[in-house]
Amino acid sequence: MKRRLRIAGLLALPMAWLIGIYIFSLVMLLITAFWVTDPFTSKVTPGFTLRNFEQLITNPAYASTALRTLGIALAVTLLAVLISVPLGIFMAKVASPWLRAVLAVSITLPLWAGYLVKVLAMRITFTEQGFFNWVLAPFGIQGPGFTLATVILTLTYLWLPYMAVPVYTAIRQVPPNLFDASADLGAGSWRTIRTVVLPLIKPAIIAGSVFTFSLSLGDYLVAKFVGGDTQMIGSVIASNINLNPPLAAAFSIVPIAFVVIYLVSVQRTGALERM
Helix, strand or coil: CHHHHHHHHHHHHHHHHHHHHHHHHHHHHHHHCCCEECCCCCCEECCCCCHHHHHHHHCHHHHHHHHHHHHHHHHHHHHHHHHHHHHHHHHHHHCCHHHHHHHHHHHHHHHHCCHHHHHHHHHHHHCCCCHHHHHHHHHCCCCCCCCHHHHHHHHHHHHHHHHHHHHHHHHHCCCHHHHHHHHHCCCCHHHHHHHHHHHHHHHHHHHHHHHHHHHHHCCCHHHHHHCCCCCCHHHHHHHHCCCCHHHHHHHHHHHHHHHHHHHHHHHHHCCHHHC
16 A cells, blocks of 8 residues: 555656646647637637638648648658768767767757757858858859758758667667678678668667657747748647637647657557567
């Protein structure tokens, strides 16, 4: 009995936070999505209607925004993987200790600064008189400016550490003799990466992708500062949070649904069981 009381006391605060704050807020979000907003007074009335979800489906602008946001999140995740895997192999198996330390600091550097600081740094980089155009000017090339590509690059810059750190940690745990055995069997570098490294670090890639994918889906300040006319789900939610809260709540469920679908798809591959 005393043991149960100790466990209950230990879990009291975490469960109060989980149920009272986290789950309760999500339930209220779901409930609010079915409420009605008066089009003239913007007054929200509790009730039940599917009108908000109908707008998301029938309005082409909302549908295209959702698909665009999904594409951005997938592109950011893919780009983070393409950067993290070769970088992790180099750091874990090739780089000297001092260079490994320098790269580790460089990768985690974005985590040390505030979110807005990093976004503004990228905005300054991609302005018309920014560093990017200054470097490309001698070649007669102009940078992307504030476009969809800039949004993807900025989000990758923000969330790359969440992919690079677990991938690097997983690669460090790969026994060196596996690389030697693969080389002895005549496998080249790319084949070794494909057949030996990637299967072993797949759980780490999945873990990192959950962060890069979900964080990219929920972002909107990046699109606001460096995206130009690019609209993401968060942009629509922010613009409707005061004018039409039920519609904003309904649209907020879309990225949650995307993440749930992604997790279910990953679960079916069995990768989560090895995490």
